[in-house]
Amino acid sequence: MTRDRSWTVLELLQWTEGHFQERGIETARLDAEVLLAHSLGIPRLQLYVDFEKPIAEPERAGFRELVVRRGRDRVPVSQLLGSKEFWSLELDVTSDVLSPRPETETLVEAALSRLPDPEATYRILDLGTGSGAIALALARERPAAHVTATDISPKALQIARVNADKLQLSDRLRLLEGDLFGACPGEQFDLVVSNPPYVAERERGGLPPELAHEPEVALFGGEDGHAVLTRLVAGVSSALSPGGVFAVEVGDGQAERVAKECSEKGLDEVEILRDLARRPRVVTARRKAEPG
Template identity: 35%
Template sequence: MNEAQITPEILNEAINELETINDWLRFSASQFSQAGLFFGHGTDNAWDEAVSLILPSLHLPIDMPRDVISSKLITSEKQQLAALIEARINHRTPVPYLTNQAWFASLPFYVDERVLVPRSPFAELINNRFSTWLEDGKPTNRILDMCTGSGCIAIALAKAFPSAQVDAVDISYEALEVADFNIHEHMESDRVFPIQSDVFSGVPGQKYDLIIANPPYVDAEDMADLPDEFHHEPELGLASGDDGLDVTRTILAEAAEHLTDNGLLFVEVGNSMVHMEAIYPNMPFTWLEFENGGIGVFVLTKEELVAHI
C-alpha cells in the first residue's frame, strides 16, 4: 500500500476507537497532512479541509458552537466519515465533490463532477458590485456570464444586481443541468437563464452591459502538471489549447458586437496571463488586483475592443 494512502485497518480502528466529532476532525486532519494531499478547492491546509468535510457531512454548519464538537457519533455516522476520508485520500477526490457543496460570494452551491469547483476571484468583484468600474451610474440591465459551469457567478451577479437579467451560457449540457438546479435552489429562475452556447453562438444579436467570462484557460504544460485532485474536474472546463487561450481568443474577437456602447468585458485567464501580452501587444488590458488573492483578470471597454481587434 502506498504511504500516501490510508488502509482499511486504520479506518476500522478509527471507527472502533474515535467517539466525538472533535476526534474525527483531529484524526482526518492528521491523515490529510500525512497523505500529502493538495489543497486547492476551498481550503489551503489540512485542518480547514477536515472541517469542510466532516461538518457538512454531518449536516452541521461550519460555524456551529464549539461545545457541539464534543458530541459523540453513532456507528453509522463514523462509517460514513471513514468512507469519505478514504475517498479524499486514496482517490484524491476534492471535498466539494464529496459533500456536493461549495461556497462562492458567501453563497452555497451544489456541485458535482459535471462542473468545476467554484474558486474564481470574481467573487470579490461581485461582492463589491464592480466598484470603480460601475460607479459612474453605468446601467447593468443585462449581464452575460460566459462559461457558467455551476451557475455560481450568474446567481451571485443576480443577487448583486437585483434589476438585471443574467444569461448563463455554457457549451456543456451537463454543466447547465447543475446550473439550472442551483438557479432554482436560489429562486432566481425568473432572472437567470441557462443557455447552451459555444461562446456567443447561443446568444446571436444579444447585447449586454456587462460580460463576465471565466473560460477554460489552463495551458498544455500546466495541464500535464496538475495535482490528482484537479483530474476529477471536467477537462472541458480547464484545458484550452497549448497556451490556454483558445476560448479567450474567440471571446475577444466577438465580444464587442455583444456589448452595449458603455459595456464592459471582464475575463479571467489565470496563469495564462503570461501569454496575453505576447499575443495582443497593443491591447490596453487593465489587470485587476484582489485583496483576497487571485490573478489573471482583465477588463476592457467596448471602445477598446473595437479599436484594437
C-alpha cells in the same frame, strides 16, 4: 480509524488530519472538520463544543467513506458535500461543473464596480457559466438586470438551472447552450463577463489531483491556455453595446497578453486587476462609446 473502540470527536479529527497530511492535502485540518461536521449534520464550530463526545460506529461509517474519497481519491471537498459557497450564495456542485473559486469573486467585484447603478436594467452576458456562480452573483447584486448565461456543456447548464431555481433568480436568468458567442448570435450586452477555461495543456502533468474530478472542458484552454481567451477577445466587441464592459478572469501569467489583445481589437480602458493574493487575474476593457 479502527472500528473496535469508541472514538471522540477530537480523536477522529486528529486521526483524519494526520491521514490527510500524509496524503499531501494542504488543508488537512479544515477538510477533516468540514467533512466530520457534514457527516454529523452539525455546524463546524459545534465540533469544538463536542470534542469529548464519543461518536458511535454507525455515525462513523459515513465519515469513513468521505475520508477515503478525500484522502485516497482526492475528490474535492465541495463535490463530497455537493455544494460550495460563492459570493455568500450556497451553490450545488457536481463533477459536471467547476466548483467556483474564491478568486473569481474578484471578477464579480470588477464587473459590479463597472455597472454601478443597482436599479439599472443592465443586459449581462456570462459566457461559460458552469454552476451559474458569476451570473447568479450578478443577478443578486443587480436586481433589475437581465442576465444571460451560456455554456457549451448541457450538464453544466442543468446545474446552473437548479441553482437559479433554488435562489429564486430564474425569472431574470436566461440559460443558453452554445460555443461562446454562438449561443446568442447578434445580441449586444452592457457587460460581457467570463471565467473561461485557461489552464495550459502542457501543464496537465503537474496539476493537483483534485482537478481530475472537474470537467476537462472547464479547465483546459489549448496548448498554452489561451485558445478560448483569444477567441473571447476576438468576438467580444460585436457582443458589446457601445460603452459596454468586458471583464474576464485569466490564469497567473496570462493577463499581459490578454490586455494586449484587447487593445489590438480596439477596446478602450484596458485594465489589469489583482486578486486578494496580489496576482494579476482579471482583465477589464470597454467598447468605445459611439461619438456624438
